Every structure is written in structure tokens, then in C-alpha cells.
Amino acid sequence: MGSDELRIGTAEREEAARLLADHFGMGRITPDEYETRVTDAYAAITLGDLRPLFRDLPQPHPGFFGAPPMSTPIPMAVYAPPTMQLPAYAADPYAPPAPMPYAPSMPVPYSPRSKTVAGVLQIVLPFGIGRFYTGQTGLGLLQLFAVLCTGIGVLWPIIDGIVLLVNGGMDAEGRPLRP
Structure with a gap:
């Protein structure tokens, strides 16, 4: 069974509808297209039913679609010798960035009042x-x-x-x- 035949649940439908709202908010789809696509998203049963809704839209796509295809996969061994240990984020190019341990705060200006x-x-x-x-x-x-x-x-x-x-x-x- 291919991944397009996998059944989806309410969480996946709602994520797709939320992302379609983001695309609508950015002006990528018209109000009529948005209404049609959201209706289709809530009526979807499988992944294959949701994929066409995002086919002509740039990222973001639902995370459960999997990683976007790379044009040419480049092995990490090209960038790092086998003896060098890579940081955790380098192993997965789609992993979120590691949080900064310390973020300096901007100075808050004082009020002109005493x-x-x-x-x-x-x-x-x-x-x-x-x-x-x-x-x-x-x-x-x-x-x-x-x-x-x-x-x-x-x-x-x-x-x-x-x-x-x-x-x-x-x-x-x-x-x-x-x-």
C-alpha cells in the first residue's frame, strides 16, 4: 500500500486547513479557492486526497506529507570526515534549529516620567x-x-x-x- 492510500485523522485535516488559511492570508489563493480547498481538506480520507490541495502552493505543506524532495541528495560524509562527530542537527536537515543558550535582551528605554x-x-x-x-x-x-x-x-x-x-x-x- 502506498503512502497516498494511508488514512488520515482529524488532526491531519485540521493542520491542512490551518496551512491553507496561512496561504490564503498571504494572498496565494483566492477566497473561492480557499473555501473549496478547506471543504475538500475536511472531506479527505487519505493522504492522496490532501496532496492535490497543496500541489501548486509553495511551502509550508503539512508535516505529515514527509520531507520535501531534495534536488540532489548530498551525503553528509562529503562535508565531514568519518572521524569528526557531527552535531545532532546536521544529521537531519529538516530538524528545527537548536535553541540559543542565551539571547541578549534589548535595553528598554526609560520613560520621560520620573x-x-x-x-x-x-x-x-x-x-x-x-x-x-x-x-x-x-x-x-x-x-x-x-x-x-x-x-x-x-x-x-x-x-x-x-x-x-x-x-x-x-x-x-x-x-x-x-x-
């Missing part, structure tokens, strides 16, 4: 003014509402101001406040 000013505003004017200063208007409005509705709500902005002074915080765009 944590000291934000904290002092929160403590001196406990109506959420420090949060308005940092650009977090939603949180500032919540604190203002809590203070106006309940007298005890004034503790929230004061405690928030102390936390801003000690730990700093973020502005509305997610940048850390200047020291």
Missing part, C-alpha cells in the same frame, strides 16, 4: 494624580473614584505612591519610570 515625581504626587495629592502623570488614566480614574466614594479609599493612592517611590513603576507605554 518615579519620584509620580510617587510624591500620589502621596501629596492622593486622588490618583501620580497615575495621571504616568499616563495611566484608567488607574488614576479608579483611584479618584475610590477616594470620592469612600473616605478609606484615600489609602490606596498613598500606598501606591510609596510603592512607586520604592520599586518604581511603568508608564502607560510599558517603559520603566526614570529613577
